[in-house]
Amino acid sequence: MLSKSYLEFLINMNIPHSICLKDFDPGEKHGPERVALIVANILEKSDKCKATDIYIEPWVDKLQVCFRVDGVILPATELPRELGPNIIARLKFLANLLSYRQDIPQEGRIAQVDSLEGIEVRVSTFPTIHGERVALRLFRRENRQFILEELGLEPGVLKNLKDAIGERTGAILFTGPGGSGKTTSIYSCLSHIAKTEKTRRHIVTLEDPVEQILEGVSQTQVSPSTGFDFSLGLRSLLRQDPEVILVGEMRDPETARVAIEAALSGHLLFSTLHAGSSCGVISRLLEMGLEPYLLTSSLRLILNQRLLRKICSKCKSKGCADCNNTGYKGRLLLLEAMALNAEMRSTILQRADRATLESVFVNSGGITLVSHAIAAVKAGQTTREEVLRVLGSADCSAVFENKQGD
Missing domain, CATH: 3.40.50.300 (P-loop containing nucleotide triphosphate hydrolases)
Incomplete structure (x- = not known):
């Protein structure tokens, strides 16, 4: 079953209740749709927090998601570890990286996040003993005045x-x-x-x-x-x-x-x-x-x-x-x-x-x-x-x- 913190995260992210209450299924029926929603909402949440960076890192028993806000790393949520490969594969797809290569570092960018206007994301993946970790840097192309x-x-x-x-x-x-x-x-x-x-x-x-x-x-x-x-x-x-x-x-x-x-x-x-x-x-x-x-x-x-x-x-x-x-x-x-x-x-x-x-x-x-x-x-x-x-x-x-x- 999904952890309590994971369910709270999905609910807070306004992911549809019918999706967030189902056990994670990596198959075609629910996996891709759910992962796409999670990735989109992680990005949306980071923008609301005014985060400059997102770190997604696998550990032995969990997938840790952290935001960097005002220069300090803050824990955002913990997700089931088995979601890691699917989430990172989704990010690789959006950044035009090689999703089938988990053994090498890769860098790319997401030119435009559909749900977030004016934001570009730089994506960096890196292999670890527990799987790939990913670092995302957010660039906000706002009409900002530099004085x-x-x-x-x-x-x-x-x-x-x-x-x-x-x-x-x-x-x-x-x-x-x-x-x-x-x-x-x-x-x-x-x-x-x-x-x-x-x-x-x-x-x-x-x-x-x-x-x-x-x-x-x-x-x-x-x-x-x-x-x-x-x-x-x-x-x-x-x-x-x-x-x-x-x-x-x-x-x-x-x-x-x-x-x-x-x-x-x-x-x-x-x-x-x-x-x-x-x-x-x-x-x-x-x-x-x-x-x-x-x-x-x-x-x-x-x-x-x-x-x-x-x-x-x-x-x-x-x-x-x-x-x-x-x-x-x-x-x-x-x-x-x-x-x-x-x-x-x-x-x-x-x-x-x-x-x-x-x-x-x-x-x-x-x-x-x-x-x-x-x-x-x-x-x-x-x-x-x-x-x-x-x-x-x-x-x-x-x-x-x-x-x-x-």
Whole structure:
């Protein structure tokens, strides 16, 4: 028989009572219809929760479904384990993946969910010892306005960013883990250029995927599986006479080199790079084989960012219906901005290690993410626990202990 939690899930999802009360039957008569309804309603429920990701993972005795909301993974429901292969097969069908291959990772996308207007889903499957798990990333193509002044940046950081994007050449790089708001920040920069400058600039992007449509911006989605990757796209794009370029990610040394050289040859370049800090971006580019002089000549601003959950304004972190009893509602942007001054450029030319770069950054007045986080806690915007969850470093714990000692 079906578990109580499974029946409650089906009923809450408004799946027809005649279907949800039947034992699961993998045969042709009921299996496909029921599975299609379950998949559709999981997607609908995730949208109502404003989830950014869905995780469906098989275990020994159950199929676990979780949503990521405000950066935190929350359990959504548990389904019978035997439903797993059918649910994943349905998702593979929608994403045009090979349903008969369960032994290899696959990636695809669902361009449009029938019951959800304006949502695209990126699908990633991965084999485990208990069967395939699937991760779904939801992209909402809503008519959203990206306004630089509404990011919540501190006045000094906002001024540095506006000064940098007002230039005609150079590179502005963002770093941070997935889901830290990098795309929103970059889209806000591009929209600012497109809408506020009197003299129009030719703005083009290479993205994987295109998450939102921007007015006044020519956007392109790369397709690495067909050979149209960032490196090839950027080389071809430079022949289109662009003035402002977004390269979604510097994934390899070749893309990084072409991008940095573009920033030196009359283009304003935006891109992202995986690194732990602003100074870590410098170290990462040097590790990719770029010469120090290329970095000191091209880099205008490096921004390292994270998103923290904000304390619920109604219950003040106690938990209420408005915040789903989490104590948090909404998120706060932390942003560490590093502009390259003369001392930092000199340090880079010496190929200094990350620790030395960070020391120069702080000694020259740079404000780290940890410092921004401590200020947010003192202002009552978030909690110490949330800061430790997101930043999660020994340095962060040590700083909090020192502050308590003071």
